[in-house]
Amino acid sequence: MSGSNCILVTGGTGFIGSNFVLDWMGAGPTTSGKPTSDTGIINLDLLTYAGNPANLAAIEGRPGYTLVHGDICDATLVAETLDRYQPKAIVHFAAESHVDRSIVGPEAFLKTNIDGTFTLLNAARSYYERLTGEKKENFRFLHVSTDEVYGTLGPHDPAFHEKTPYAPNSPYAASKASSDHLVRAWVHTYKLPCIITNCSNNYGPFQFPEKLIPLMITHALNGKPLPVYGDGQQIRDWLYVSDHASALVAVLERGRIGETYNVGGGNQRSNLAVVETICALLDELRPDSKFAPHSQLITYVKDRPGHDRRYAIDARKIESELGWTASESFETGLRKTVEWYLANPGWIENVTSGAYQQWVQKNYGDRTGIAPASEVVAR
Numbered sequence: 001m002s003g004s005n006c007i008l009v010t011g012g013t014g015f016i017g018s019n020f021v022l023d024w025m026g027a028g029p030t031t032s033g034k035p036t037s038d039t040g041i042i043n044l045d046l047l048t049y050a051g052n053p054a055n056l057a058a059i060e061g062r063p064g065y066t067l068v069h070g071d072i073c074d075a076t077l078v079a080e081t082l083d084r085y086q087p088k089a090i091v092h093f094a095a096e097s098h099v100d101r102s103i104v105g106p107e108a109f110l111k112t113n114i115d116g117t118f119t120l121l122n123a124a125r126s127y128y129e130r131l132t133g134e135k136k137e138n139f140r141f142l143h144v145s146t147d148e149v150y151g152t153l154g155p156h157d158p159a160f161h162e163k164t165p166y167a168p169n170s171p172y173a174a175s176k177a178s179s180d181h182l183v184r185a186w187v188h189t190y191k192l193p194c195i196i197t198n199c200s201n202n203y204g205p206f207q208f209p210e211k212l213i214p215l216m217i218t219h220a221l222n223g224k225p226l227p228v229y230g231d232g233q234q235i236r237d238w239l240y241v242s243d244h245a246s247a248l249v250a251v252l253e254r255g256r257i258g259e260t261y262n263v264g265g266g267n268q269r270s271n272l273a274v275v276e277t278i279c280a281l282l283d284e285l286r287p288d289s290k291f292a293p294h295s296q297l298i299t300y301v302k303d304r305p306g307h308d309r310r311y312a313i314d315a316r317k318i319e320s321e322l323g324w325t326a327s328e329s330f331e332t333g334l335r336k337t338v339e340w341y342l343a344n345p346g347w348i349e350n351v352t353s354g355a356y357q358q359w360v361q362k363n364y365g366d367r368t369g370i371a372p373a374s375e376v377v378a379r
């Protein structure tokens with residue numbers, strides 16, 4: 001693709017990125033099929049273990065979509081990509097995203113999440129300063145971040161809002177908090193027109209089965225233990241991934257420069273309740289499974305070090321200012337998600353097979369690290 005009718009997305013082959021790209025191009029697995037925009041997408045992605053090209057098979061070869069295979073830490077590549085494609089905006093998803101991996105190997109998190117964001121900001125600044133007229137006026141850098149920057153909540157604390165002080169607890173959260181601070185500094189110092197979003201836990205199609213929901217679904221289908229960390233009473237606030245994608249579009253179109261918007265669906269659930277709901281859905285959808293009732297597979301395991309107890313998002317700012325609301329409840333979104341995994345055994349097989357892991361090792365080398373095996377403890 002040439003010309004400037006495009007946006008640059010980083011990490012567009014990962015879980016949220018691929019859902020955003022597919023929805024944008026009208027090819028989302030659970031959405032209407034109506035494109036969000038006729039603007040094309042350039043996807044800069046390193047294709048780590050989490051960047052699965054199969055996620056974007058539906059748009060492969062389509063006009064309007066281009067993959068640039070490379071690292072956001074590569075300053076030359078980032079600058080060349082911006083100069084070549086002249087995007088109208090940047091949506092920055094690329095990151096190391098899994099908390100457990102950040103505990104066993106934080107280096108890659110610091111590299112991609114901090115260094116990579118710095119590299120991107122620097123290149124975006126140089127690109128932006130050379131823009132003129134309407135293109136300069138409308139340019140945006142949207143930084144996709146997380147509620148984990150705010151730390152952890154007690155059972156009766158109010159939900160995280162945009163003014164909640166940062167208190168990151170894991171290496172992942174600290175790296176994302178650092179990247180948010182860099183973005184803030186680039187707005188304040190260099191007037192780069194950035195906006196930050198801090199979102200709660202996402203779930204939906206194409207999520208790598210190291211994260212809670214797809215891990216539990218794929219384990220249950222195979223009769224493997226369902227490892228619940230600690231007492232399973234930690235709380236997360238779940239958002240269906242397409243609702244996150246639509247929030248990002250709203251922010252891109254109508255968000256105010258320099259602002260932060262918290263994004264969440266108002267679905268606080270304990271981990272144990274989430275796992276039990278998945279088991280009940282599988283009992284209903286796979287009544288003949290030899291592993292039913294699937295809840296018999298629940299196994300309490302050693303807790304995650306430094307495990308944040310509760311996250312909850314106050315999304316009133318994005319709702320009232322930008323008119324965004326989530327369209328899926330947790331019940332409808334989780335059903336869609338379980339149905340999607342049941343309908344896509346080939347995708348699961350592809351990402352969990354030895355062949356995929358070898359591909360990851362070859363292409364991703366030392367920065368992979370298979371998800372840490374949970375240590376089973378008797379209770």
Ligand code: NAD
Pocket residue numbers: 010011012013014015016017044045046047048049050051052070071072073092093094095096097098112116144145146147176198199200201202203208
């Ligand atoms: P993911 O791990 O599924 O995907 C990350 C993507 O980034 C992959 O395509 C990967 O190949 C790419 N990538 C990694 N390092 C790169 C590099 N150095 N250069 C270029 N590409 C690189 O992540 P996700 O869950 O889709 O999360 C996307 C973003 O949203 C992240 O910034 C994450 O912090 C944020 N976020 C995630 C959640 C969630 O629940 N998953 C919630 C809130 C915010």
Ligand code: DAU
Pocket residue numbers: 097098099100145146147148199200201202210211212213215227228229230234235236271304311374
């Ligand atoms: O809150 C937003 C964040 O949500 C994102 O920024 C991160 O990128 C994303 O990975 C997610 O972080 P969590 O640590 O909350 O997600 P995870 O799926 O790893 O775990 C969800 C909860 O489930 C958490 O309390 C740990 C627990 N858990 C997780 C796994 C993988 C288990 O009990 N057992 C498991 O096997």
